[in-house]
Amino acid sequence: MSTLVIVGAGPRGTGLLERIAANAAELLPAERPLHIHLVDPYPPGAGRIWRYEQSPLLRMNSMAEDVTMFTDERSTIEGPVRPGPSLAEWAARSEEFAPYREPDDPDVRAELRSLAPTDFPTRRAQSAYLDWVLRRAVADLPPHVTVSLHRDTAQELTGPADGPQLVRLTGRTLSADHVALTIGHLDSAPDPRHAPMARFAARHGRFHLAPAYSADADLSPVAPGEHLILRGFGLAFVDLTSMLTEGRGGRFEETGAGLVYHPSGREPVIHVGSRRGVPYHSKTDYRLQGPPAPLPRFFDRAAVDDVLARPGPLELRRDFWPLMAKEIGFGHYHELFHAHPERTTVSWADFLAAYERLDWYSPTLARLTAAAVPDPADRLDFERLDHPLAGLELDSPEALQRHLRAYITEDADRRADPAHSADLGAFLALLSLFGQLPRVMASGRLTARAVGEELDEWWFGFFSYLASGPPGFRLRQLLALSEAGVVRFLGAGIRVEADEATGTFRASSPTVPGHTVTATALVEGYLPKHDLGRTRDPVLRQLHRDGRIAEEVVDDAEHTHRSGLLTISPADSRILDPSLGGAPHPRRTALGPHTSLRAAAAFARPRTDSPGFRQNDAAARAILRDLAGADPGPPPGPAIRQGAGDLAAAAASGRQ
Template sequence: MSAVLVIVGAGPRGTGLLERIAANAPELLPADRPLHIHLVDPHPPGGGRIWRHEQSPLLRMNSMAEDVTMFTDERSTLDGPVRPGPSLAEWAARPEEFAPYQATADPRLRAELRALAPTDFPTRRAQSAYLDWVFRRAVADLPPHVTVTVHRDTARRVDGPADGPQRVHLTDRVLTADHVVLALGHLDSAPDPRYAADAAFAARHGRFHLPPAYSADVAAELDRIAPGEHTVLRGFGLAFVDLVSLLTEGRGGRFEETAEGGLVYRPSGREPVVHVGSRRGVPYHSKTGYRLLGPRPPLPRAFDAAAVDALLDRPGPLELRRDAWPLMAKDIAFGHYHELFHAHPERTALPWPEFLAGHDAHPWASPELRALVERAVPDPADRLDLERLDHPLAGLELDSAEELQRHLRRYIAEDADRRADPAHSADLGAFLALLSLFGQLPRLLAADRLTARSVAEEVDEWFFGYFSYLASGPPGFRLRQLLALSEAGVVRFLGAGVRVERDEPNGTWRASGTTVPGHTVTATALVEAYLPRHALARTRDPLLRELHRDGRIVEEVVSDREHTHRSGLLTVRPGDGRVLDPALGGEPHPRRTALGPHTSLRAAAAFARPRTDSPGFRQNDAAARALLGALARGAVAATEPAVAA
């Protein structure tokens, strides 16, 4: 008797799960138990919606080509087998060597892939091509008794008893399955109510307002912003980088290199005037453009499994900043100083073993540790100051908007120079250490020991925002372009603590920041330059909306006597991603699994840097093994094939 699995979502997460099914099926699924997999997604398999080919070639990845892989490797800690495969850079260098080979149809993309260097930042179209190949390889690697059908359609509903067949309703047919996986990826929600007032204001006055959105989806919307129109972009992260590219190069402007090696922007005349500000008032730090010069730091060190065990053994509730952050920060500092001492020993004043002994012995942020760092690292520019990094404009008050433009241009130029200079490779050591924190952070979150306020304010708001700011910024050339846009007067900086207020009599927005007290700009367009956050109660996904309405899924709610935090995420069991079903008393549904950014698993990207033991790959492996084990034990859907809706 054959078994049937439906995976809703064929983007990177669904593709990664399929790869793990291919790796584990020979061990867990007997040859006399055939399995048919239905993949459902309106977008092309592999890339899915976010990484589809049909988007602007101006949009880039924020990772170097050599830092993107969909495959496990020798550092992966899995129960299933490791199946190595090429990174994006390795695949692009010789795609014909990796079966199943298929030439890319787009001539511009073929040219990009041929010229792609390992340290280049590819277009998202290049990533789409890589993910397309990964998907085809995963299908090719399935054993003969596992087959796949792709449905370019939207799953609109799933129903069925917990102990029987599950029915997945598409547009014109129903798929009957033994198990359903919701690998839906990044999802849209109706705008947060906090944006409603600005949307209504824009409608009343005929102005333009754009709530948080995925940049590739709103390129046409941006055409409604008129040339020369004063426009506020609230937010200074990756969404800002994409949006400002579409509003400048996307409107015919171009960047030219100067004889001195700088960059100048030649406007087309169709650009708006972009005013940008945020809480910090500065752009995300760019990605480094170099590799480690010293040996890779052995991580984790302070925030390892034993440390998390010790935290969980403590009585009473925990808080991230008070209890875990001192250990996490010690690991970031260890990564930084490990690289500094090993790659640039001439800039240190103590032997590494002596420094390391003191670093291990003294608590984070203690006077003793500060004194040790000052003694061992003479140049303050070589010391790691995580608080200063978090608040770069704190306490700064300037006298004029023009002084702010000059100050921010110096700041951005210095940051771009530092991130391009291997002399500062200690920054990359800190970055790798920051990534390593995700090896243990999911355990801490899954233990349900953090207070509700800590999860809300310290995890979901502060830490993930800080991580993105330090480690998930744009390529360095984007900061060079931002400088050129600023010098051309196309982009204007608002500073830190940005506030946007509605001026009802004039039908305009007034934006200001704390860095230049009293300075205000007037705008007739407002763009929320943030990536959307999924909120289950406001989801636009029809399948999740139906399940939520019927009381078969539940939003993650962390609550205690002092605070209640609704994360907007779909609650799943940490070990295998099984969906918690209120109709089953909150127990895991035996036939429904969910994986990805819309779930309470958090912090698990669908692809990763090689040799980082990606939590996302571990989640995919655990889910695949649980699914194959259950499907091998018995199938209930084999006699109920797909039928017309």
């Protein structure tokens, strides 16, 4: 019997198991039985990030109909497509999907029963869905594949490249023919750039929070009424603010004048700013009003091949972004012309014929869009979107509060109005870019500076800002918090300094020249950035110390970029082992956001050909091919048979 250990039983580990179940009939003969050990200290399926045990205030930033763990007819994978329900479909008919297990929490049950496809669910509702997905994956395994669950933490991975791999847990050691590290989002020791502020806070008895996962952040030291600087305006800001306001007993009330916040008196005063100085754009809560655009059109395999065929080093902004921008523009204008033709002056066919011939930065294209789309609000302007406060100087903090409230109101109104559904067309085209971006990342053709500054910094930040913002109701809540004086806006390009004389943090922004805010608490409102050299995961720390894994380093004559990510093979996600001369380790695989593939989310929007699903499928097939030829070992201990209904119970109790 062959043995596979999957370290990490959250969405990525679950996705790998689902692909093993889908591919096993083809690649693993019945006479080659396989036992799989799932190892995770957190609940299987949901894992740490999506576990039930977190605040009910924390929500997903995707609508229920836009969340799936299953491949579909658009998936370009080598293995079999195994369709399954989205979160919305599962919630609506969960009893029909075996092996169904009703959530224990009555609030979660009530939420799932009433969940509309366009609702933004709580993370606890997603936890219930992921619990079911894992149990379905186990149930779908063929009879010669069995599973054991270990609510434990992997501490060490050893073993020769040509022999058994030993995974030491807290309570026992597992022997395996192959090990897959699907350990998801990881903690790292704080970045050294945060150390001076942390030391300052410790010296003066102040509160400082380095980047942290919101559900795990301890905000209890922040006192009621304390002035707090929160640096960052993305999803971490939304979660942290929710826990510091509603989480402390405040409440929102819908009135004839709009949403009003009633403070509990336990909130701090939150001063928020960031590089852009505005919150992430909210998600739309409607569907396309016209037919879907046929994506991709300008950033497809052929277009990327043409760029990769060019001689010399490549840059993202110079060589790929014009095609990417044109693809986003295609999605935007396709929806505008089809759903709102009254706001255009020419036919779609005539516009497209001209659009296809022109480069994105061509002045002729600018003239074309200006003539065909009279209202500037209907045109796509990336510079305006990316730098909304650029050059703005206001004469008082109150003028900034008024300006930001107007900006946020306009954004919230626009994202809730189907009349602006071209924004959704652009969003879908933006998502489609990830069909080819992994090839660009893995090509090795980008300069080191392009990987560091353009890909890892600008692109992923820009994508998150445009496409990964909060639900629209969060912006309405932000407006109410601002009106109540609980949240105060700082502006763009904020600078935070430590004042030794007063023991306080001081923040300023060029948006309001000469104005400074003083606070006694500082929160870095960003998610932690994984760094292999600072990782707190015991297995990765041990492997790195032993020289068996390597951080991705991209360098050339001009620049060196250390990404902090675990280097793996793009083809099948094998770990590249320095002790093997940098060759792929034949018995070790890694999948997830901590790897050099820069994987997107483990679950995806239906019918978008998710890169994560493609990676899972390729890795599962490679693992099964290897295990089909492995020497059989002794049978394992007790197993959870496919289809068994007690997987969730075993997870809850921690028994193996």
